[in-house]
Amino acid sequence: MPMTTLAGTDVDVDAEGFLTDASQWNEDVAAEIARAEGIEELTDRHWLVVQVMRREFAEKGTGPAVRALGKISGVGIAELYHLFPKGPAKMAAKIAGIPKPRGCI
Amino acid sequence: MPDRIVILGGGTGGTIAANRLRRSLPEGRADIVVVDRDDAHIYQPGLLFVPFGMAAPSRLVRSRARQLLRGVELVRHAVDAVDLGAGTVALDDGSTLGYDVLVVATGATLLPDETEGLTGPAWRRTVHTFYDMEGAAALAGALARFDAGHLVVAVMDMPIKCPVAPLEFSFLADWWLQRRQVRDRVRLTFVTPLDGAFTKAVCNRELAGLLADKGVEVVTEFNTGTVDGEGGRLVSYDGREVAFDLAVVVPLHGGASCVARSPGLGDPLGFVPTDPATLQSKAHPNVFVIGDAADLAASKAGSVAHFEGEIVAHNIARFLAGEPLDARFDGHANCFIESGFGKALLIDFNDEVEPVPGRFPGPVGLPLLRESRLDHVGKLAFEQIYWHVLLPGRSIPGVPSRMPLAGKRLAAAAQTAGS
Structure with missing residues (x-):
């Protein structure tokens, strides 16, 4: 498993740069991943979504898909795409330090 | 006095839970009551073939x-709501049913109306689903x-029941169109909100060629915001479009409406927060969950409900005896x-453990993750096993x-993880 350093923290990542151990995450790591994804600054609305992603992952072992994320976070789908233009479920998961959404195969 | 176990839903999970409990609990230990609005049990894996x-x-x-085994009672009513505090279920005729243990087996519900335009004028004409009987017959x-023309198979969003079914539909469509000698006049496209048709590393490596070999195009990370049936196009939230002549969609899924009407029972999607190991609900200790109704990461599939059945029956017996729950579900699925x-x-x-090659359930068993005639025969035989x-x-x-x-x-799997 490759290891890299983000914002001064050593983290394990997969081939696509998703953290493989959510406990290695911190807010500075999130901000650096976000910058690499083209989000210069994380706003309060970004952080709200990131928190929901991490809470859902802790409770269920997987991050929510887009529709579920909208319902659970109260942030509308249009705004989610505005916040995370490359696709909210995947991009927010990456910034939140949890695995990308997967199917069963 | 026997305890009363009330099971909401007489589908795959509810029926398995009821019969396992009937077999495992001593005679007279508990009354087992299944509640369902109708008497039609559908073999859902068969819908794909209709x-x-x-x-x-x-x-x-x-x-x-x-x-249902002798000794299990079926109450033919729709469920209005559960009162967790009182330990009662309100039925649609105004009566209530008290329980000592409740099993939520209400499954997942299709929510086609949640996608803009999906159930518009083209619904059941050029926009179809095979996820219910009426839809499968119309299709x-x-x-x-x-x-x-252009046949598009599109998943609106996860989670869905039997996540491999839309892929199977695409494979069968390719075969069926070839058999009718019109395959060269049909463009076939698979549209998914995920970032690939195969999202697990080993599956992707072993199966990526399958779609290409069959000439199935794949559009990824496409979250359908609008279905424009009359214009013949799917429009994603980020403004991309996929044109179609015939669309086969898997609608959004949610939990049963009676879960949503029961204060404290479900999450915002209507699924029931559940301990993934013990299958006890997080809402109340005397409420257990089996099958698609749970909010688990495990696949929404009949095989999961089957494997959960043993765990649920065991843990309910422990709960009734006042003992700690010791059976643990591992998320086992088999398709x-x-x-x-x-x-x-x-x-x-x-x-x-992600799907890997090999043989099942042991070294001389059926081939895993590889196309084979044996597995096709296994799939057909499964209907009788069901x-x-x-x-x-059993x-x-x-x-x-x-x-x-x-x-x-x-x-x-190790090889992929290390690469």
Whole structure:
């Protein structure tokens, strides 16, 4: 498993740069991943979504898909795409330090 | 006085839970009551075959009551709501049913109206689903008339029941169109909100060629915001479009409406927050959950409900005896994936181990993650196993609830993880 350093923290990542151990995450790591994804600054609305992603992952072992994320976070789908233009479920998961959404195969 | 166990839903999970409890609890220990609004138990894996004329709708339906062992009572009513504090279930006729233990087996519900335009004028004409009986039958008619154009198979968003079914539909469509000698006049596209048709590393490596070989185009990370049926296009939230002549969609899924009407029971999607190991609900200690109704990361599939059945029955017996819950579910799922031309492939996995090649349930068993005629025959044979082994609450000989490791080439997964 490759290891890299983000914002001064050593983290394990997969081939696509998703953290493989959510406990290695911190807010500075999130901000650096976000910058690499083209989000210069994380706003309060970004952080709200990131928190929901991490809470859902802790409770269920997987991050929510887009529709579920909208319902659970109260942030509308249009705004989610505005916040995370490359696709909210995947991009927010990456910034939140949890695995990308997967199917069963 | 016997305790009363009330099971909401007489589908795959509810029937298995009821029959396992009936078998495992001593006579007179508990009254077991299943509540369902109707008496039609559908063999849901068979819906995939209806559009291709390979299964007659009437053959897939049997009486719910007849799948329940003697001593299990079926109450024919719709559920209004559960009162967790009082330990009662309100039924649609105004009566209430008290319980000592509640099992929520209300499954997942299709929510086509949640996607803008999906149920507009083109619904059941050029926009179809095979995820319910009426839709599968209507699609059979539409496919029979379809001999040229763009056929699009699209998943609206996860989670869905049987996540491999839309892929199977694409494979079967390719085969069926070839058999009718119109395949060269049809463009076939698979549209998914995920970032690939295969999202697990080993599956992607082993199966990526499957879609290309069949000439199925793939559009990824496409979250459908609007279905414009009359204009013949899907429009994603980020403004991309996929044009179609015939669309086969898997609608959004949610939990049962009675879960949403029960304060404290469900999450915002109507699924029931559940401990993934013990299958006890997080809402109340005397509420257990089986099958698609749970909010688990495990696949929404009949095999999961089957493997959960043993865990739920065991833990309910422990709960009634005042003992700690000691049976733990591992997320075990097992699916035959029909790939057309009389072949299928088998996958077997759990929360920890992704689908890998090898054989199941041991070294001399059925091939895993590889197209084979044996697996196709296995898929067809499964229908009888469903009615006569799974639903009565028996175990399949040699197939344990806990995912078997013997026969699996785990090095295949390690190899990918290390690369």
